[in-house]
Amino acid sequence: MNIDNDVIPGLFADPTQLPKESDLQELLRLWQNERHAPEILPSNGELLSRVLDQIRRQSDDANALRRDANLSEEEHYMTMLVQTEVERVKFIIRSYIRTRLFKIEQFARHMTNDPEIQARLSQAELTHARRYTALVEKQFTTSVLGHLPDTQRGLDDDVPTLPNMVTEPDKDRPVFIHARQACGPVQLPDGSGFEIANDSIHLMRYHTIEQLLARGEVELV
Structure with missing residues (x-):
């Protein structure tokens, strides 16, 4: 053969x-x-x-x-x-x-509250996120929130001096990127612009390169 x-x-x-x-x-x-x-x-x-x-x-x-x-x-x-x-x-x-x-x-609850993020999920993933959120809320209500005053039972409270009860991704986290093509300029924290050369590698905050990643101009490494 x-x-x-x-x-x-x-x-x-x-x-x-x-x-x-x-x-x-x-x-x-x-x-x-x-x-x-x-x-x-x-x-x-x-x-x-x-x-x-x-x-x-x-x-x-x-x-x-x-x-x-x-x-x-x-x-x-x-x-x-x-x-x-x-x-x-x-x-x-x-x-x-x-x-x-x-x-x-x-980030289940954060995802179920944001239609833009929901669009990134498959139908099975979205169903799982909603079910997981419902289970967590039920557990919180049974074990903690149900014993608090009505005004303090929400999970969406946004108190400036306290951490947000809904966990969100940290877009300030630094990430390594590899440029698949020349792109930019991207705005740096000091307000200046930075041109990214093709095939170069950089360490930047995620929110700085988020749109470049979405367009496929850079990849994470």
Whole structure:
């Protein structure tokens, strides 16, 4: 059997091409940005679906090859490489989903109060955020708020001298960025403008580069 020609189309001889490079690079950037951003970023369900479909096909193809009694040692080795790459991509997807789930539960009430943030979530994520918020509020009411005067039972109280009861992302947090293209100028805390050169790396506060990240001009590292 010729592993390059006789297998089901889509099984790459080079395991680094699994799934197709453009989708894999986009997934890696999506994962990396999500891990380093203090807030939740827009989901990309279409990309995840494509990658999951691709690795599912690759797993099926590799398993079919391993059952072939005429499989050579070299072909067996290549199928093992493909399966290893499949597991690596699965790890990235699981880590990406866990990161988003952590943020959803950390900022659930803030998200459910902000339509702009809700638009970044998948339907399943939004449903989870609403259910999680309801459970937390029920627990707070039962254990604490229900025993306070009516005027002090709200979770949305904004008292200048006290911390906000609704946890929000810290957009003042510094993040490392890598410029994918020349961009700027961005306004620095002292009011001056700063041009970001292509392929340069900088440490800046998140709110300073938030829009550049949204446009894909920079990535977090």
